[in-house]
Amino acid sequence: MRVPPKYTQAAAVAVLGLATLFTLAILVFIIVFVLNKGLPVVSLAFLFSHPEDMGRAGGILPTLIGTLALPLLAIAIALPLGAGTAVYLSEYTEETRLTRAIRFGTDCLAGIPSIIFGLFGFIFFVTLLQMGWCLLSGGLTLALMVLPTIIRTSEEAIRAVPRSYREVSFSLGATRWQTVCRVVLPNALPGIVTGVMLSIGRSIGETAAVIFTAGSSLRLPQSLFDSVRTMSVHFYILAREGISNENAYGTAAVLIIAVLLVNSLSYWLMHRFLAGRA
Amino acid sequence: MRLGGEKTVRAILLAMALSAVGSLLLIAVFIFKEGVPFILRVGPRVFLFSAAWDPGTGRFGIYPMIVASVWVTLGAMLVGAPLGIAGAIFLTEFVPRTVLRVVKPTIELLAGIPSVVYGFIGVMVLAPWIRTQWGGPGLSLLAGALILGVMILPTVISISVDAINSVPRSYHEGALALGATRWQSMHMVVLKAARSGIVASVILAMGRAIGETMAVIMVAGNAVKLPHSPLDSVRTLTANIALEMGYATGLHRQALFATGVVLFLIIMLLNATAMAVMKQRARGA
Numbered sequence: 001m002r003v004p005p006k007y008t009q010a011a012a013v014a015v016l017g018l019a020t021l022f023t024l025a026i027l028v029f030i031i032v033f034v035l036n037k038g039l040p041v042v043s044l045a046f047l048f049s050h051p052e053d054m055g056r057a058g059g060i061l062p063t064l065i066g067t068l069a070l071p072l073l074a075i076a077i078a079l080p081l082g083a084g085t086a087v088y089l090s091e092y093t094e095e096t097r098l099t100r101a102i103r104f105g106t107d108c109l110a111g112i113p114s115i116i117f118g119l120f121g122f123i124f125f126v127t128l129l130q131m132g133w134c135l136l137s138g139g140l141t142l143a144l145m146v147l148p149t150i151i152r153t154s155e156e157a158i159r160a161v162p163r164s165y166r167e168v169s170f171s172l173g174a175t176r177w178q179t180v181c182r183v184v185l186p187n188a189l190p191g192i193v194t195g196v197m198l199s200i201g202r203s204i205g206e207t208a209a210v211i212f213t214a215g216s217s218l219r220l221p222q223s224l225f226d227s228v229r230t231m232s233v234h235f236y237i238l239a240r241e242g243i244s245n246e247n248a249y250g251t252a253a254v255l256i257i258a259v260l261l262v263n264s265l266s267y268w269l270m271h272r273f274l275a276g277r278a
Numbered sequence: 279m280r281l282g283g284e285k286t287v288r289a290i291l292l293a294m295a296l297s298a299v300g301s302l303l304l305i306a307v308f309i310f311k312e313g314v315p316f317i318l319r320v321g322p323r324v325f326l327f328s329a330a331w332d333p334g335t336g337r338f339g340i341y342p343m344i345v346a347s348v349w350v351t352l353g354a355m356l357v358g359a360p361l362g363i364a365g366a367i368f369l370t371e372f373v374p375r376t377v378l379r380v381v382k383p384t385i386e387l388l389a390g391i392p393s394v395v396y397g398f399i400g401v402m403v404l405a406p407w408i409r410t411q412w413g414g415p416g417l418s419l420l421a422g423a424l425i426l427g428v429m430i431l432p433t434v435i436s437i438s439v440d441a442i443n444s445v446p447r448s449y450h451e452g453a454l455a456l457g458a459t460r461w462q463s464m465h466m467v468v469l470k471a472a473r474s475g476i477v478a479s480v481i482l483a484m485g486r487a488i489g490e491t492m493a494v495i496m497v498a499g500n501a502v503k504l505p506h507s508p509l510d511s512v513r514t515l516t517a518n519i520a521l522e523m524g525y526a527t528g529l530h531r532q533a534l535f536a537t538g539v540v541l542f543l544i545i546m547l548l549n550a551t552a553m554a555v556m557k558q559r560a561r562g563a
Binding site: 005006008009012013015016017019020022023024026027030031033034080081084085087088089092101102104105106107108109111112113114115116117118119120122123124128144147148151175176177201202204205206207208211212232235236239240245248252255256259260262263264267 | 283284287288290291292294295296297298299301302303304305308309312360361362364365367368369372381383384385386387388390391392393394395396397398399401402403428431435458459460461462464465482485486488489490491492495496516519520523524534535538541542545546548549553
């Protein structure tokens with residue numbers, strides 16, 4: 001007996017729809033669960049006071065500072081490198097074996113898991129260069145991690161700048177570099193910023209690569225060579241060592257809100273950028 | 279003068295462009311330099327296929343971790359791949375475009391939830407549930423597989439949606455014109471054309487799952503032993519590195535880097551496969 005196609009279609013749609021709903025439900029559940037348990041703990045005092053007794057009591061101020069400082073440092077290192085790479089690939093060269101190697105290397109770097117970055121940062125920056133667990137070791141490690149994202153988004157943004165803009169600039173007698181600085185980069189800026197925001201979002205949530213390079217000191221960092229603890233690391237330590245579930249939920253809530261805010265901002269930017277192009 | 283400046287700029291930009299490849303090489307060199315001599319010293323067969331891991335007495339076999347990583351990853355694919363692909367098909371074909379435009383970014387947004395948060399949910403919700411439903415310690419291979427399965431959903435959905443969307447609209451319309459229903463056209467025509475992109479999404483997700491560390495440490499239990507059931511506590515390759523890195527010295531530390539070498543090679547193999555599959559699509563289209 002043959003089932004009419006009409007019915008198989010209805011069945012397929014039902015199954016697929018249920019699967020999609022299920023997926024969305026899980027993801028929404030995670031956010032609601034954490035916010036529900038964590039938000040009651042969060043207050044101005046929680047955000048801006050020092051932790052006491054390993055985080056059992058008190059707030060999360062130093063980890064908030066760490067979470068701000070580390071991604072910003074990573075961006076400060078990765079953005080010039082990434083944007084420079086993108087400019088080189090799109091403005092200064094044709095497709096050659098070298099550019100293919102650069103793209104291949106970028107793709108490979110993007111696929112490396114964070115624990116490997118952690119291992120590398122630990123053996124190279126912390127141990128070999130004797131920088132120790134510090135803001136700078138962590139920032140450099142994170143910079144390598146987000147480099148592929150910055151390269152890709154910047155290159156896409158630069159390539160999206162219409163050819164005619166460049167031609168006008170050249171016809172006015174501008175050099176290639178002048179054209180890049182005054183015409184191409186300003187027009188590609190929103191796209192590049194999107195990549196930066198995505199990278200910040202990823203850095204905020206990162207734990208494995210950070211804990212082995214930036215350490216987990218709860219003191220406020222005074223210089224680039226002081227150890228810091230980010231919110232992700234703090235949350236991990238609170239939860240894993242059973243120090244305080246309550247404060248763990250609170251930290252997780254702040255963490256999730258921070259990541260969602262940064263990511264939404266980057267999508268909003270990208271959307272505006274694409275809308276402006278069309 | 280001006281031309282000279284342009285040359286300098288070009289040279290500086292080229293140096294920057296080599297940063298990504300350079301870092302990749304640097305990472306590979308340092309991980310291998312620490313790990314490979316150790317593997318040769320212990321013997322690859324002992325290191326890879328001995329089930330005894332006891333750094334205190336100098337026994338370094340990572341077989342249980344390899345088995346655990348493979349099972350946790352396969353379990354995650356079993357959960358994440360069907361759900362993710364189903365979601366991608368549904369969102370591209372059976373809902374209005376505007377819904378896709380809202381739901382896809384939302385799902386990608388959720389890819390940003392830090393892995394420690396997934397892990398924590400696993401500990402607080404999933405593990406107790408597994409313990410009461412099926413027994414065992416709760417923190418288990420099953421818990422790890424389920425949490426990873428959820429974590430890879432955004433990757434699978436996002437890349438699969440792109441793959442399905444890149445199939446020319448005319449294929450679909452042609453099938454509809456021949457009297458096929460939307461579902462028939464989808465699974466007989468569109469999915470066949472989008473196959474390589476979907477396969478690539480699954481392979482990339484596999485790489486993500488096998489490389490994931492923090493969530494797995496929190497939910498999988500971390501016992502070094504060969505699992506006999508999904509309810510057993512297991513330790514993955516990544517967990518092995520992260521758990522012992524804090525205090526390991528000497529040979530023990532080298533053993534962890536050697537674990538990193540194995541992980542690195544597995545990931546590179548998976549990524550190269552995904553890239554090859556994608557390239558095949560580019561050539562086929």
